[in-house]
Amino acid sequence: MPFASVPEILKELRRGGTALLLDHREPDSLGDIICAAEKVSAKTLNFMASEARGLIRLSLPAKLCEDLQLEIQARNPDFPLQKAFTVSIDARGLLHPGISVKSRAKTILTAIDTECKASDLVRPGHVLPLRARTGGVLIRAGKTEGSMDLARLAGMCPAGVMCEVLDTKGEQMRLNQLKRFSSKHNLKMCTIADIIEFRLSHEEIIERLEDVEMPTDYGNFRLIAFRSMQDPEPHIALCKGGVGDLDRFGRVIPRPEPVLVRVQPECLPGCVFGTQFCTCGKSLAKAQERIEEEGKGAIVLLRRYPARVEEMVHPHATSSRSPAVPADRRDFGLGSQILHSLGLNQLRVLTNSRQKIFGIEGFGLSVVERLSLR
Numbered sequence: 001m002p003f004a005s006v007p008e009i010l011k012e013l014r015r016g017g018t019a020l021l022l023d024h025r026e027p028d029s030l031g032d033i034i035c036a037a038e039k040v041s042a043k044t045l046n047f048m049a050s051e052a053r054g055l056i057r058l059s060l061p062a063k064l065c066e067d068l069q070l071e072i073q074a075r076n077p078d079f080p081l082q083k084a085f086t087v088s089i090d091a092r093g094l095l096h097p098g099i100s101v102k103s104r105a106k107t108i109l110t111a112i113d114t115e116c117k118a119s120d121l122v123r124p125g126h127v128l129p130l131r132a133r134t135g136g137v138l139i140r141a142g143k144t145e146g147s148m149d150l151a152r153l154a155g156m157c158p159a160g161v162m163c164e165v166l167d168t169k170g171e172q173m174r175l176n177q178l179k180r181f182s183s184k185h186n187l188k189m190c191t192i193a194d195i196i197e198f199r200l201s202h203e204e205i206i207e208r209l210e211d212v213e214m215p216t217d218y219g220n221f222r223l224i225a226f227r228s229m230q231d232p233e234p235h236i237a238l239c240k241g242g243v244g245d246l247d248r249f250g251r252v253i254p255r256p257e258p259v260l261v262r263v264q265p266e267c268l269p270g271c272v273f274g275t276q277f278c279t280c281g282k283s284l285a286k287a288q289e290r291i292e293e294e295g296k297g298a299i300v301l302l303r304r305y306p307a308r309v310e311e312m313v314h315p316h317a318t319s320s321r322s323p324a325v326p327a328d329r330r331d332f333g334l335g336s337q338i339l340h341s342l343g344l345n346q347l348r349v350l351t352n353s354r355q356k357i358f359g360i361e362g363f364g365l366s367v368v369e370r371l372s373l374r
């Protein structure tokens with residue numbers, strides 16, 4: 001069986017099937033049978049246990065592990081990217097012994113249930129969760145993140161079940177054996193690199209970093225940092241009223257209602273020194289005031305990387321005469337990606353500009369209102 005495309009793998013996982021996930025295409029590559037956790041069954045686990053023979057693990061998003069109080073078993077600061085096994089679990093009140101495939105399927109489905117609480121899981125147990133890194137294969141190119149990403153890309157709960165493939169002697173199979181194994185069991189194969197490439201070509205490459213509470217002179221906000229693949233330093237969203245909040249799976253909670261937003265490029269002389277060359281500082285302050293009054297909204301501050309002091313002092317000189325107007329289409333793209341990542345759809349835009357806002361529909365956004373900042 002040749003390698004399949006990522007969409008073919010996703011189709012297979014969506015219909016409850018399994019696939020083979022390989023590290024890479026080199027002769028020494030190892031492989032795991034994987035399935036989406038949401039579709040796990042006793043039959044699938046039995047197939048893994050009897051044909052693949054490795055350790056059956058459950059990859060879970062980091063946020064869910066925190067919510068369910070699944071502590072990491074051991075940490076080695078020298079290897080921050082090593083496998084992150086958490087304490088083992090069983091679902092509370094199992095009818096069969098925890099090791100049976102029926103029980104393990106029940107435990108997996110319990111752990112990923114949106115209603116599951118830490119107390120619904122007994123520790124230790126017979127299912128081994130692995131904590132996947134937030135950001136998936138773009139942050140850690142491992143099978144834990146790969147199986148989570150595939151489940152998410154297939155539109156399902158971002159959690160996967162994996163089992164290493166061993167031969168009859170108990171050794172891990174390598175590429176050629178894995179190819180024969182996949183043919184024998186009619187399994188589609190892909191590699192971690194295939195998932196990375198698919199994500200890079202299909203996703204907006206904005207990655208959410210940390211978020212912190214930010215009390216300001218205008219009120220209390222939440223500061224969320226986003227990294228774009230092109231820029232060295234993070235872009236910033238200052239949010240209020242639950243905008244950008246995450247659910248326990250680390251997914252942003254959608255805000256279908258119209259929300260007040262301001263997108264502004266960073267302007268050092270304007271925002272820091274209150275220069276009279278532009279009104280950026282005043283606009284930013286006004287936007288914070290308005291959002292505080294409203295109780296909900298987001299300000300996106302796009303970072304700038306001026307090459308020369310002259311550009312730093314007169315950041316608007318080359319791009320536009322009018323201050324606080326986004327300088328180019330890249331700002332719209334980046335700003336839109338961040339607004340989209342905050343779960344927003346309908347925008348009430350705080351702007352003094354009459355300029356058309358380009359191409360934001362591609363990000364599922366629409367401008368329902370424009371409000372002056374004066």
Ligand SMILES: [Zn+2]
Nearest residue numbers: 267270278280
């Ligand atoms: Zn300015």
